[in-house]
Amino acid sequence: MFPSSSRRCVLAAVIAAVAAVAVVVPAATGASGFTVTGVASGRCLDVVGNSTAAKTRVNIYDCNGQANQAWTFTAAGELRVYDGAMCLDVAHASTTSPADAQIYTCNGGANQKWRINADGTITGGQSGLCLDVTGAATANSTLVGMYTCTGGGNQKWRTTLGDTQPPSVPGDPRVSDLVCDAVTFAWNASTDNVGVAFYDVYHDGQLMKSVSGSTLSTSLTVVGGVTWGLYVNARDAAGNVSQASTTVPITPPQCQPDDQAPTAPxxxxxxxxxxxxxxxxxxxxxxxxxxxxxxxxxxxxxxxxxxxxxxxxxxxxxxxxxxxxxxxxxxxxxxxxxxxxxxxxxxxxxxTGAACGDSVCAVTQIAADTDIPWGLVTLPDGTILYTRRDAHDIVHLNPATGAKTSVGTVPGVDNTDGEGGLLGLAVSPGFAADHWLYLMHTSPSDNRIVRIKLADGQLDTASEQVLLSGLLRNKFHNGGRLRFGPDGKLYATTGDAQNGDNAQNKASLNGKVLRLNPDGSVPADNPFGTYVWSYGHRNPQGLAFDSQGRLWEQEFGNSVMDETNLITKGGNYGWPACEGTSGTCSTAGFIAPKRTYSTAEGSCSGIAIVRDVLYVACERGTRMYREVISGSDLTDVQAYFNGTYGRLRTVEPAPDGGLWLTTTNNGDKDSIPDNSNEKIFHVTLGGASVARTAAPVRSR
The missing domain is CATH 2.60.40.10 (Immunoglobulins)
Structure with a gap:
């Protein structure tokens, strides 16, 4: 087991509602069997202390992939653990409520027979009592026993039972009865090898509601005059999530016709x-x-x-x-x-005054592009490489002259009709000698991290090495940022692939910050013996290191708050139970964000740190935040370019002490190549050198 650490208190109402009906942790790797996860707690059925001794009690504890949480269900109705060595057992063969649940040598007794029911309960074959978390508690180490069935969430469980096959994509999404504040959204049924348990309805990456697997239409609350893209995913009882349906755009009419203009300011x-x-x-x-x-x-x-x-x-x-x-x-x-x-x-x-007296001194457009610049790095010679998300190639840009050249298309990249594609980019710390570029991208089957050499100004696609594959993909929530740390390790952000349960499952690599050796192997000092460095993330996209070597991360929330986090080794950042700092949360071990933003003023993607000042590029918020790192806090927060350039995606340090800054205004959610009109800027910061090697393309 892993001890709990610091606490974060948050609860977003929509997330709580969803989590209450669908907390699922997929089967762990490294131990044979499946997990049994409490719906109310999100924690795994666990043999206390990893003990294999007969009569050891069972409790709930953070899912960690160890053998004391890996169960098998036999044809005889037994729940076995420790590779079948011991059975879940009702102490003293009791049939009265309450009774203790424990492990014991398998003996075929009726008190070791169980039924896993469609409503999520697990009942004793002898007693008919329900497997119950004592006192309806949710904390680590709460004992589990037998109790009269009540229908409570503390008696509901999710089991993977070895099911790793996701449902098919829901078909023919469509809308009807569109009015100013509501719409009916419908779709055709998915298929699944076991059965569809839920449908999750989204707009533009934000979860709106979940409905049962037998429901094929639902009424949604919408906002007059606001364009949304609706889609749906199917989810089975094991937590496997389908790829998303196609997107249905809607623009509801205004509820109150209005042709009267405001007065002049x-x-x-x-x-x-x-x-x-x-x-x-x-x-x-x-x-x-x-x-x-x-x-x-x-x-x-x-x-x-x-x-x-x-x-x-x-x-x-x-x-x-x-x-x-x-x-x-x-x-x-x-x-x-x-x-x-x-x-x-x-x-x-x-x-204006005689000289720059503020933190931002000048903005210069250095290039434009018809596709979305996503990952961006500076080469040792001061020129730039950036990825084009939907077109799948990498462009070399001379910021002094504006000259651009494509260095090649990355093989095997696939779009998602959303925010997948060619994403993060990093340059090897030893690039001058090894010429490696590191990339994160969506493929037809997964998200993956690869490296390819840049030789004589062109991608050497024959040199490509897949360092990490099998990261779950979806229409949205793919993460994608790459950053080398001062320790020489590669850090990567992964989204939860539109399944929040992935974020809390340490056996999954989704909803995480990952840490890799440059050759793709797992660093020996990673906290869980896997690539996972931190977990409990929804859709993180910003990574940056400060002068102390500390890692900062930027993350999209659902509909309440976005957040900036200071990442600690092995830390749990709370998603899906917690979003930002809204409400209260009793779960120990969640780490609070250092700053939150309403989604209307945030939806921030990239971050950069220059002289221990954090810069945050925001999309829906259409601004760049400047935040001074003081100790472990973010202070003196200022907003720049509020609506000046529209949606901002990526911000990176420039070699002169300034910033590179990119926009993401058109075609941001449709995966169509070359349907954008984006800009790349150089931002001169106060106190930074403003020397340039040549005249800029265009200045403000």
């Missing part, structure tokens, strides 16, 4: 600090509500401040990276949810 003022301008204004009014403000500089839109249906947008905006000693004219307009636009505010003119 008033009292616009601006103040300069070096080359940064801060604007403030008085709120506009609207008959229904102001949803956003668009900020114009010299008549050109340079940013936006957005709100939600329940929270109005802020009335301030920071414009950074401007030229010194230059006057800029600003105006602001208001928008409502139906795109009615107000007249512009009165203009205000602000003159």
């Amino acid at each position: 008033t009292n616009l003022t601006g103040a300069a600090s070096g080359t940064t301008v801060t604007l403030d204004w008085a709120a506009a009014t609207d008959n229904i509500g102001v949803r956003a403000y668009d900020v114009y500089r010299g008549g050109v839109k340079v940013g936006a401040v957005t709100g939600t249906a329940t929270a109005p947008p802020a009335t301030t905006f920071v414009d950074s990276g401007l030229a010194a000693n230059t006057s800029y004219e600003y105006s602001v307009v208001a928008r409502d949810a139906q795109a009615n636009v107000s007249p512009p505010s009165a203009t205000t003119t602000v003159t």
Whole structure:
């Protein structure tokens, strides 16, 4: 068993609702047999202390893949453990409630016969009593016994029974009865070798609800005027999840027709600090509500401040990276949810100072691309390589001249009609001598990590080595970031493949931060003897190391909170029971995030650390956060480029002390190659060298 450590308290309502009906941990590797997992606790049926002695009690404990949690179900109805050496046994052959459950030498007795029932209960063949977690507790080491069946979650179990085959893809997803706040979503049944237990309905990677395996349509709550992509996965009782159905886009009508524009914002003022301008204004009014403000500089839109249906947008905006000693004219307009636009505010003119006095000094576009730049690295000569997610090739970019050349297509990459494809990229620490590039990508059957040599400016595809395969894939939640650490090891993020139970199962490599030797072998000092470095993650995509060699991670939440984590060896970060820090959580051992973000202001992917300042690139939040690392905390948080460049995907350190920054605005969720219009920027930071070897392609 593994001891518990620090605590994180969180509970997202939608996740709790799903976890309550479907906590499943797939069969462990390294010990023959299957796991028996408590629905209420998410913990495994476990022989206390790893003891093989007769009359040892059983309890629940964190699933860890050891032999004392590996059960087999025999044709005689026995539940055997320790490779069949001992049987689950009702002490003293008792048939009265309560009674102790223990292990004992297998003897064929009626008190060693069990029934695994369709409703999730496990009942004694002799007594008819239910296998029960004492007191309905969920904590590690809670004893398990026999009790009168009550239908409680502490008497519900999930068993893998050796089933590793996922259901087929649900067919023909379709919608009907679309109105402003609801839609009916339907699909054709999946098939499974054992049976479909649940269907999980998503929009754009966010779980909306789960329904039973006999349900083929459901009513969903939607938001008027907001475009979503709906799809469904099938899940069996063993926790195997199908690939997702095709996506059905919907845009519900507004619930209240509105053709009245907001009033113009008033009292616009601006103040300069070096080359940064801060604007403030008085709120506009609207008959229904102001949803956003668009900020114009010299008549050109340079940013936006957005709100939600329940929270109005802020009335301030920071414009950074401007030229010194230059006057800029600003105006602001208001928008409502139906795109009615107000007249512009009165203009205000602000003159910047003589030099950069802020953290961000200049932004320079160095390239554009018709596909989505995902992984990005700097080569030893200062030039750039980046992956194109949907087109599957790697581009070499000279940031001084803007010259681009494709160095080749990575073989075996497959899209997912979502966010899979050619993802992370890392350069070997010994690249000058070995020429290895490390890549993470989706294949037709899995996600995998490979390495390929870059020889004479081209990929040598004949040199490809598959270092790690078999990572589960799905439409969304594929993770994909790669980063070499100061220890010379390769770190990788993996998503939960749209099955949160993977994240808590240490025998699974999904929902994890992984750690590999450069040759793909498992480092001897990894905490669990596998590639797993930390677990309990949903869809992590950002990795960066600070000056102390500590690993920071950025992670997508479901619908409540995104999070930035400081990763510790063997740490459990709580998903799916916990999302961010919302609510309370009694589970010991969960590690709290260092910062959380609402999904509307976050949905952040890449992170970079420069001089112990963390930079976070956000998609839905359309901004870059700057956060100072102080001890183990993130302080002095500032937001830049709020709506200026749209959705931001990747941020990486540049060799001059600045940043590379990429957008992900078009075609982000459809896997169609070359249907984007993305930008790659250089961001000059305060205090960083601004020397450039040649003129930029275009400057702000």
